[in-house]
Amino acid sequence: MRSAKDFFAPLAVGAPPPPREIPWRPSRMIHFFDPSNEKMAAKLPQIIPRVDVLLGNLEDGVRADNKIVARENLIKIVDGADFGETQFWIRLNSLDSPWGLDDLLTLVPAIGENLDVVMVPKVQGAEDIHYVDRLLAQLEAKAGLSRPVLVHAILETARGVANVEEICAASPRMQGLSLGPADLAADRRMKTTRVGGGHPGYLVRQDPRPDDPAAVRATFQQDPWHYTLARMVDACAANGIMPYYGPFGDIADVLACEDQFRNAFLLGCVGAWSLHPVQIDIAKKVFSPEPADVEWAKRVVAAMGDGTGAVMVDGTMQDDASVKQCRVILTLATRLAARDAQLAAAYGLPAPEAR
Numbered sequence: 001m002r003s004a005k006d007f008f009a010p011l012a013v014g015a016p017p018p019p020r021e022i023p024w025r026p027s028r029m030i031h032f033f034d035p036s037n038e039k040m041a042a043k044l045p046q047i048i049p050r051v052d053v054l055l056g057n058l059e060d061g062v063r064a065d066n067k068i069v070a071r072e073n074l075i076k077i078v079d080g081a082d083f084g085e086t087q088f089w090i091r092l093n094s095l096d097s098p099w100g101l102d103d104l105l106t107l108v109p110a111i112g113e114n115l116d117v118v119m120v121p122k123v124q125g126a127e128d129i130h131y132v133d134r135l136l137a138q139l140e141a142k143a144g145l146s147r148p149v150l151v152h153a154i155l156e157t158a159r160g161v162a163n164v165e166e167i168c169a170a171s172p173r174m175q176g177l178s179l180g181p182a183d184l185a186a187d188r189r190m191k192t193t194r195v196g197g198g199h200p201g202y203l204v205r206q207d208p209r210p211d212d213p214a215a216v217r218a219t220f221q222q223d224p225w226h227y228t229l230a231r232m233v234d235a236c237a238a239n240g241i242m243p244y245y246g247p248f249g250d251i252a253d254v255l256a257c258e259d260q261f262r263n264a265f266l267l268g269c270v271g272a273w274s275l276h277p278v279q280i281d282i283a284k285k286v287f288s289p290e291p292a293d294v295e296w297a298k299r300v301v302a303a304m305g306d307g308t309g310a311v312m313v314d315g316t317m318q319d320d321a322s323v324k325q326c327r328v329i330l331t332l333a334t335r336l337a338a339r340d341a342q343l344a345a346a347y348g349l350p351a352p353e354a355r
């Protein structure tokens, strides 16, 4: 294990220093596209201004015989793109695949200046992050990059979940984690064939009525991802990095998608993946606080003065801890309002140009 003193030293001579904290930037949706798909690539000029993060996907979802063309197209796409405030990420092929190494060797020199985050799939433990960490430092030094590329891991193996804390703490480059429910379900031998979301068979049934044991008993669907998501959120919060819900595969079921994203938002996630344009606005809506919640947070913060003691607001007790909860909402709202005039108006907070 590295000593705490060495943790922030570059891992290669000439590489930029690793970050001491992960800068906050909106990332309510990580929008996936396949760079080998010409139709999708043609849509990017309209998509980029609508999303917080655009991600060029090279891994699953891209056909094996398109892997090289996807990588090459990505370089052309980035060359001609105007990202504005939108972050640009890539998802590598997995480290044990025939393509993962060449993804990094090719793309960091070619598009490293534009690359905010590298998403690494199927991360099993700290050793995978250490490998990517050193390789990125060497490539950054060689390419003369001035800022470090950050790393995001997908939690999609049982071993990865068992090692989630050490994965988050493995490098100062760690930006966040996403849940990978499809691979994780397969790796754990779960018996769902869905990509994220609930399952009608995963339920709790109401007790029989003593006076009428034969009466119909209601059932309540449960969330099979709750344990993993909550564990991921704790590991991320404990390490100062960001948790994301991953994909919701039932593109047509926009209502259930919104519900699943909202559960993740309420539990502490900062965003989710959008796989199709229809999911972009769902994520934007869900991962931006509701104006009524912002209004409430403002009232509590105002009522609490210096933030200590206990007061009543609308019949509820507010104290040092609940004011911190309200500040979480207010901080997020203020940061989003600083970039989005519409949200600023909805929240009654200063608009971007007024700052």
Ligand SMILES: CC(C)(COP(=O)(O)OP(=O)(O)OC[C@H]1O[C@@H](n2cnc3c(N)ncnc32)[C@H](O)[C@@H]1OP(=O)(O)O)[C@@H](O)C(=O)NCCC(=O)NCCSC(=O)C[C@](C)(O)C(=O)O
Residues within 6 Å of the ligand: 031, 032, 033, 034, 039, 040, 041, 043, 044, 047, 057, 060, 061, 154, 156, 179, 180, 181, 182, 183, 184, 195, 246, 247, 251, 274, 275, 276, 277
């Ligand atoms: C679901 C699919 C096949 C439906 O694609 P479609 O063409 O059948 O849908 P459509 O409704 O007909 O599309 C309408 C238009 O939107 C375009 N379009 C459609 N999607 C996008 C997009 N994302 N970005 C930009 N444009 C898009 C599409 O090309 C079309 O253009 P057109 O009007 O000119 O004909 C398609 O949306 C797609 O391939 N999405 C990305 C899938 C993906 O990235 N999968 C991998 C991530 S999930 C994962 O890996 C799991 C995980 C984490 O690893 C684990 O849990 O283990």
Ligand SMILES: [Mg+2]
Residues within 6 Å of the ligand: 060, 121, 156, 180, 182, 183
């Ligand atoms: Mg996967």
